[in-house]
Amino acid sequence: MYWGVGGRWGYDVAIPVQNGKPVFNPSKATTILLAIILALPILLILGRMEVFATKLPSWFFQTGLWGEYVLSFC
Known part of the structure; x- marks a missing residue:
């Protein structure tokens, strides 16, 4: 995100x-x-562990x- 908003530190490396x-x-x-x-x-993962309150069901x-597992192995 830092570079996405214009930061330059570490870019050359x-x-x-x-x-x-x-x-x-x-x-x-x-x-x-x-x-x-x-x-x-x-x-x-944090949502599945119920770390933060959400109205989304656990199946989501x-x-x-x-979906992430499948995409990471493709």
């Missing part, structure tokens, strides 16, 4: 460089999307977790 130029240049939108995708399983979290 995290992005691989070849011949003095970055191998790829992630956009702010892709950085934020990736942060959300990585946070989703954490939120699903269980189905979401199974």
Whole structure:
């Protein structure tokens, strides 16, 4: 999220460089999307453990977790 909102600290170390130029240049939108995708399983696990109060049924979290398992192994 930090890089998605314009932060630059650590950017030079995290992005691989070849011949003095970055191998790829992630956009702010892709950085934020990736942060959300990585946070989703954490939120699903916490919801399944009933760590935070929610009106969503437990099957919602269980189905979401199974979906994450399937996507991670594809």
